Amino acid sequence: MKHAPGSMILGIGAFAPEKVLTNHDLEKIVDTTDAWIRERTGIERRHILEKGKTNSDQAAEAAHRALKDAGLKARELDCIIVATITPDSFFPSTACGVQAKIGATHAAAFDIAAACSGFLYGLALANSLISTGFYKHVLVIGSEVLSRFTDWEDRATCVLFGDGAGAVVVGPSDGKKGILGAYMKSDGRLGHLLSLPGGGATHPATHETIDKRMHFLKMEGREVFKHAVRTMVDAAEHILKETGVHASDVDLLINHQANVRIIDAVAERVEIAHDKIFVNLQDFGNTSAASIPLALDQCRREGRLSEGDKCLLVAFGGGFTWASCLIQF
Numbered sequence: 121m122k123h124a125p126g127s128m129i130l131g132i133g134a135f136a137p138e139k140v141l142t143n144h145d146l147e148k149i150v151d152t153t154d155a156w157i158r159e160r161t162g163i164e165r166r167h168i169l170e171k172g173k174t175n176s177d178q179a180a181e182a183a184h185r186a187l188k189d190a191g192l193k194a195r196e197l198d199c200i201i202v203a204t205i206t207p208d209s210f211f212p213s214t215a216c217g218v219q220a221k222i223g224a225t226h227a228a229a230f231d232i233a234a235a236c237s238g239f240l241y242g243l244a245l246a247n248s249l250i251s252t253g254f255y256k257h258v259l260v261i262g263s264e265v266l267s268r269f270t271d272w273e274d275r276a277t278c279v280l281f282g283d284g285a286g287a288v289v290v291g292p293s294d295g296k297k298g299i300l301g302a303y304m305k306s307d308g309r310l311g312h313l314l315s316l317p318g319g320g321a322t323h324p325a326t327h328e329t330i331d332k333r334m335h336f337l338k339m340e341g342r343e344v345f346k347h348a349v350r351t352m353v354d355a356a357e358h359i360l361k362e363t364g365v366h367a368s369d370v371d372l373l374i375n376h377q378a379n380v381r382i383i384d385a386v387a388e389r390v391e392i393a394h395d396k397i398f399v400n401l402q403d404f405g406n407t408s409a410a411s412i413p414l415a416l417d418q419c420r421r422e423g424r425l426s427e428g429d430k431c432l433l434v435a436f437g438g439g440f441t442w443a444s445c446l447i448q449f
């Protein structure tokens with residue numbers, strides 16, 4: 121390790137909506153099969169947020185749990201960062217919605233849009249804000265309601281995504297535990313391969329944009345797959361090199377949960393043993409920015425994060441964006 125960590129995770133919390141949609145349920149909606157979805161993606165079911173509930177509702181629930189875990193009060197937070205591509209609205213931000221719901225009266229609050237890499241972008245930012253002494257306690261949330269932006273007539277995408285939220289409270293390191301390094305990268309030239317084209321200033325909502333289904337997520341799956349593997353290998357290798365940690369010393373790999381074939385390909389190329397890979401996408405599908413904090417929460421509850429463990433987090437998403445973070449627990 122080159123530097124002592126400046127920040128560490130003080131608490132973790134997550135929220136998964138109660139309603140579950142299985143692959144068999146999807147067989148009744150589009151021309152697909154449980155076998156195809158399992159074989160091509162590894163996904164078996166996903167959670168769907170109930171009508172009437174918002175992104176900031178579920179994000180606030182995850183935040184409450186992370187604060188409780190950290191033993192902190194909401195008013196002790198200096199900053200709330202929500203990573204999301206499915207916000208409550210363009211503005212006010214989802215983070216401001218969370219702030220109001222949890223009563224974090226002293227915090228600054230804003231969203232970041234880096235798609236599935238958003239949570240790691242937020243964590244990198246929190247690490248910088250805390251390491252420089254600018255803030256003491258930052259709440260980083262990844263929260264998505266992708267079911268509301270999914271084209272339920274497009275079998276190539278609707279089988280992939282799910283809803284959920286995960287949160288961490290980040291604070292000053294104790295000198296041993298914490299974030300050993302963080303890395304962020306983007307390539308805007310490839311943005312068209314994974315996007316939600318309608319509703320922004322380029323294509324404001326009209327009857328035509330609605331008829332053309334432009335307010336739903338669009339993806340060139342096969343192309344995205346290739347770039348996902350390439351960029352996540354880059355992200356993993358970069359952070360290992362920067363922190364001077366060997367791949368064999370990583371205790372746990374948490375990849376963005378999009379496709380089990382992507383996760384396996386990344387682990388194989390970075391040379392991380394199979395028993396060190398965490399996979400929960402069978403139960404959640406791809407929850408974009410929520411995927412890594414949902415996984416972190418589950419790993420912790422299942423006892424897969426012991427004191428001293430080095431955990432490598434790697435993500436890729438629309439933009440394109442990619443990121444990694446190495447944490448010592």
Ligand SMILES: CC(C)(COP(=O)(O)OP(=O)(O)OC[C@H]1O[C@@H](n2cnc3c(N)ncnc32)[C@H](O)[C@@H]1OP(=O)(O)O)[C@@H](O)C(=O)NCCC(=O)NCCS
Nearest residue numbers: 152153156160236275276279341342344345378379436437
């Ligand atoms: C989307 C994805 C699962 C598709 O798997 P794939 O093996 O690449 O499949 P293809 O897109 O090549 O499609 C193969 C066939 O299956 C069909 N197919 C697509 N979705 C299907 C579904 N849900 N059920 C059944 N068949 C399906 C296609 O129409 C195609 O049929 P054809 O050969 O007759 O044209 C895969 O490309 C993927 O995971 N991509 C990356 C997605 C991702 O990570 N996105 C988020 C990044 S954060």
